[in-house]
Amino acid sequence: MHETNLLYLQIQPDFKDCIEDVAAGKLSKEHFYINVQSDPYTLQDEQNIQIFKNKADELTFSKNFQKLSENHYSFALANNPSVNNDEWRVQFITSKKSNKDTQGLEKDYTSLAISHERNSFVVLGDSLGNISVLNNGISEKIKTFDGAHEEEITCLKVFPSNKVLLSGSMDMKIKIWSLDDGGNPRTFTGHRQTITELSLIERGRNFISCSKDGTIKLWECGSGKCLHTFSRKENKYDGIQCMALLSGQNEETTQTANELEFGTEGKKVVAGHCSGVITCHDLYTKRQIFQIPSLFTSPCTAITNFSQNFIVSGYENGTIALWNLNSLERPVKVFSFQKGTPINKLVTYNSKTVFVSSGIDANIVFDITGKDGDYHVEYLVCEDKTIKSFEINQISGDLYVAGSQGLCSVYSI
Known part of the structure; x- marks a missing residue:
């Protein structure tokens, strides 16, 4: 049974404040961290994002980080050993x-x-x-x-x-x-x-x-x-x-x-x-x-109807499964998120x-119908x-x- 591992990325909770301090001219430069983990117990990579203004007085970030809108930010993990793709794009969403x-x-x-x-x-x-x-x-x-x-x-x-x-x-x-x-x-x-x-x-x-x-x-x-x-x-x-x-x-x-x-x-x-x-x-x-x-x-801790013939279930060990109700021998797709940490809630x-919630500040949104190895994941930041x-x-x-x-x-x- 093939299992796709969804990475757990954690961003410094006050990263928006760091960005705003540089944008407002309170600081000439600042930085914040992004942790890359396959589970909540193993830190695979910590990336330090630098914030500064260029010669044109434009806000600039290092490490392929960019601001998309007031509450949306994107980050590309380029050539990272933790992931299979050469460039794995994620998006951080903060509350409006x-x-x-x-x-x-x-x-x-x-x-x-x-x-x-x-x-x-x-x-x-x-x-x-x-x-x-x-x-x-x-x-x-x-x-x-x-x-x-x-x-x-x-x-x-x-x-x-x-x-x-x-x-x-x-x-x-x-x-x-x-x-x-x-x-x-x-x-x-x-x-x-x-x-x-x-x-x-x-x-x-x-x-x-x-x-x-x-x-x-x-x-x-x-x-x-x-x-x-x-x-x-x-x-x-x-x-x-x-x-x-x-x-x-x-x-x-x-x-x-x-x-x-x-x-x-x-x-x-x-x-x-x-x-x-x-x-x-x-x-x-x-x-x-x-x-x-x-x-x-593992106990089943969350379940949601996905469409007329499909459901998604979450488990105490961090597993997420997509099921076709017309063929129940095995799940259509299996994902792992925050291994060893219960899936709290699922909503489609x-x-x-x-939408998946699991543990402290580990909340993601992703298209479960995507092709294997090509899942665009967005992270909800909640301090x-x-x-x-x-x-x-x-x-x-x-x-x-x-x-x-x-x-x-x-x-x-």
């Missing part, structure tokens, strides 16, 4: 907006969701069980739900109406919140371990939740009832760390729809288990459709681009912090991220 709420530094933001409109509002869940709603510019808090949960908030979803919020937590509870008046009209209980993910079905009359207790539950919001509990047939206690909702053709069945189910026909859910196994269940027929064995001997965009959650605004293309030490930023991809 960052939340400067210093009070947030004492806590980690652990989950994030955005509204479904151009002028998105942002919802953040933190390690203390609080929920904050920020404006589109992430500069102002619109509303807070202090003590929303008793423990860390692990997942959030905004309903398509943009008036209702769903939250899941390590306290094993799921709650619905009114974004208008702050009310909590319903709390869902039944899971016996941490809630790890939530997915709304169509407009949200039904939703699914998964948990480290090994179950996926299908709920109906109006009644608060759990309509069905899914688990892996071979091991019902195999914890679930992530899931993704898929849409496709209906399976042949003679059963009639539950009167409390809305939009479950043709819907399937794939789940990543602590064992590394991936299972798929049909929400309408309630059948387990397939199971992908644990090929990488435009059916070709994958030595860990991105715990991110979501892309499908209208504007902006990427919203949240993470450790109060990290909340917006990137223009």
Whole structure:
């Protein structure tokens, strides 16, 4: 099985300040570093980038580094023994907006969701069980739900109406919140371990939740009832760390729809288990459709739908795999990023681009459909912090991220 190693490049967190000091004439010259690593434990190459002005008073960089725009910079690794290509181009992307709420530094933001409109509002869940709603510019808090949960908030979803919020937590509870008046009209209980993910079905009359207790539950919001509990047939206690909702053709069945189910026909859910196994269940027929064995001997920590017939999975050992659901014998492509460090989160965009978060300041964007040996990788710079959650605004293309030490930023991809 061929595996492509995606390099881990780390740039000095304050490199923009270094550039601005020279540009403004505060310093005649300055420098910053770029580390080139195949894993977080082995430094293969450190390159020192010099900044100065030439005779024409133009800002100049050494080592094939250049500024493309206000928040985009490119760097070419020429004749570097760490890579196969003679010239391996990468791009660093810095946030166009960052939340400067210093009070947030004492806590980690652990989950994030955005509204479904151009002028998105942002919802953040933190390690203390609080929920904050920020404006589109992430500069102002619109509303807070202090003590929303008793423990860390692990997942959030905004309903398509943009008036209702769903939250899941390590306290094993799921709650619905009114974004208008702050009310909590319903709390869902039944899971016996941490809630790890939530997915709304169509407009949200039904939703699914998964948990480290090994179950996926299908709920109906109006009644608060759990309509069905899914688990892996071979091991019902195999914890679930992530899931993704898929849409496709209906399976042949003679059963009639539950009167409390809305939009479950043709819907399937794939789940990543602590064992590394991936299972798929049909929400309408309630059948387990397939199971992908644990090929990488590592827990599956992240999963995302890539297109109608493809999914991407991430693992605790830093492996990323692209799967064709019509041919599951082996993955289509396998990548390694930050070996030995868990993949925190995966999100896809435009059916070709994958956003990956792994460890401290190791966040990349790349075209997973590219030709072998020719993957253009972009790095999101977030000041030595860990991105715990991110979501892309499908209208504007902006990427919203949240993470450790109060990290909340917006990137223009």
